Amino acid sequence: MRFTGTMKVNAKGNLEIGGCDTVDLAQNFGTPLYIMDEAYFRANCRAYYGAFNKHGADAVYAGKSLLTLSICRIVDEEGLSLDVVSGGELYTAIQSGFPMSRVYFHGNNKSADEIRMALAAGVHRFVMDSFDEIDLLDTLAQEVRLIANVLLRLTPGIEAHTHEYVRTGQIDSKFGFVVPNGQARDAVNTVLSRENLQLRGLHCHIGSQIFELKPFGDAAEILLSIARQARDENGWVCEELNLGGGLGIHYAEGDDPPSIADLAGTVIRTVQDTAARFSVPAPKVLVEPGRSISGPAGTTLYTVGSVKTIPDVRTYVAVDGGMGDNPRPALYGSVYEACLANRPLEERTAKVSIAGRYCESGDMLIWDAKLPLPRVGDLLAVGVTGAYNYAMAMNYNRFPRPAMVLVRDGEAELIVRRESYADLIRNDVIPGRLRKQHD
Numbered sequence: 214m215r216f217t218g219t220m221k222v223n224a225k226g227n228l229e230i231g232g233c234d235t236v237d238l239a240q241n242f243g244t245p246l247y248i249m250d251e252a253y254f255r256a257n258c259r260a261y262y263g264a265f266n267k268h269g270a271d272a273v274y275a276g277k278s279l280l281t282l283s284i285c286r287i288v289d290e291e292g293l294s295l296d297v298v299s300g301g302e303l304y305t306a307i308q309s310g311f312p313m314s315r316v317y318f319h320g321n322n323k324s325a326d327e328i329r330m331a332l333a334a335g336v337h338r339f340v341m342d343s344f345d346e347i348d349l350l351d352t353l354a355q356e357v358r359l360i361a362n363v364l365l366r367l368t369p370g371i372e373a374h375t376h377e378y379v380r381t382g383q384i385d386s387k388f389g390f391v392v393p394n395g396q397a398r399d400a401v402n403t404v405l406s407r408e409n410l411q412l413r414g415l416h417c418h419i420g421s422q423i424f425e426l427k428p429f430g431d432a433a434e435i436l437l438s439i440a441r442q443a444r445d446e447n448g449w450v451c452e453e454l455n456l457g458g459g460l461g462i463h464y465a466e467g468d469d470p471p472s473i474a475d476l477a478g479t480v481i482r483t484v485q486d487t488a489a490r491f492s493v494p495a496p497k498v499l500v501e502p503g504r505s506i507s508g509p510a511g512t513t514l515y516t517v518g519s520v521k522t523i524p525d526v527r528t529y530v531a532v533d534g535g536m537g538d539n540p541r542p543a544l545y546g547s548v549y550e551a552c553l554a555n556r557p558l559e560e561r562t563a564k565v566s567i568a569g570r571y572c573e574s575g576d577m578l579i580w581d582a583k584l585p586l587p588r589v590g591d592l593l594a595v596g597v598t599g600a601y602n603y604a605m606a607m608n609y610n611r612f613p614r615p616a617m618v619l620v621r622d623g624e625a626e627l628i629v630r631r632e633s634y635a636d637l638i639r640n641d642v643i644p645g646r647l648r649k650q651h652d
């Protein structure tokens with residue numbers, strides 16, 4: 214596991230993050246525990262702010278990767294905008310006091326209630342995903358006598374994930390309006406014909422954990438070709454071009470993503486050059502990073518509960534969490550790296566597999582990790598768990614979800630309380646006829 218952000222080994226020989234000894238964190242807050250390195254999270258926000266916002270572009274933090282009230286406060290303080298994809302994420306942003314003038318509302322099937330909530334809150338942009346949604350937003354905006362500002366999510370016919378990058382003429386996706394078959398153009402015309410909608414720009418999101426910059430530039434060109442067409446046909450000027458999120462991060466050996474500055478250089482330059490070539494005004498560039506801001510700043514701390522060796526087969530090291538706090542390995546086969554937080558420098562002589570405690574054979578956090586042979590009671594730190602871990606956490610097997618602490622300058626502050634057993638049954642209801650009779 215790479216030491217990043219404020220991670221280091223302290224004088225006691227333990228892993229330290231944000232100036233806090235992880236052994237103390239485990240003692241004070243229990244395990245499993247999500248640890249968020251505040252300085253690192255802020256540094257990632259600043260890298261985007263410096264590369265985009267300072268050049269007339271805008272970085273929008275994708276809240277779906279990790280959103281809590283405190284995270285909203287930090288993103289606000291760092292001056293980034295915020296993407297939400299649900300009523301729940303919007304509610305979190307509202308409750309944190311995040312300025313709605315910097316909120317973008319996504320989602321491929323927003324409900325009428327969610328749209329009403331967003332109209333009332335005054336979100337900055339609605340990103341439209343279907344013709345039905347265009348109708349719904351127009352109707353609901355009319356009801357409250359508002360003009361909703363709209364971006365259209367397009368499917369440019371590019372899909373990129375890590376090293377795979379495909380251009381397909383026709384893309385099969387639940388998201389967005391397809392460009393190659395003319396639906397994107399129809400969607401532009403539809404929005405332009407609606408009285409309560411104002412079309413501000415175009416959007417696409419071509420994938421996640423992307424290691425190449427070319428697909429971002431290619432997507433920008435395809436979006437701008439739609440902008441040019443709409444300018445020629447309707448005189449519409451595309452003010453904003455939103456190229457989505459997706460910049461990859463380093464999870465494990467071999468992952469070598471481009472930098473935030475390189476991403477900015479490529480997309481800003483491509484948009485300017487292409488707009489000039491197409492003789493359309495260069496729109497404002499937006500990106501929506503999630504993983505590359507929150508991911509590297511998070512670490513999960515577990516306690517080892519059992520070490521089981523099957524001779525000539527494998528050693529299973531079971532920890533007190535698993536797919537409930539990090540579903541990504543089970544969902545996508547994602548690879549993580551780890552270290553023993555209470556003896557991070559010891560020689561890594563063993564090859565062991567880290568198992569979760571959920572009743573599912575697929576609940577394996579790491580296969581074949583190189584570690585000092587773990588013992589019961591050791592603390593295992595898994596790195597780069599800030600994105601899509603807490604956000605995807607679940608209560609399978611009725612395990613309460615872990616707490617999250619924000620660490621900075623030797624101080625650890627709780628930002629998400631550990632769930633209790635009482636929390637688990639809070640919404641359960643027993644109808645009268647099933648109640649246990651007391652005599």
Ligand SMILES: *Cc1c(COP(=O)(O)O)cnc(C)c1O
Pocket residue numbers: 275277278296319418420421422457458459460501502503504505600
């Ligand atoms: C998921 C998503 C993002 C964030 O993607 P990351 O890979 O976390 O950067 C941004 N925009 C949209 C529309 C998304 O669906």
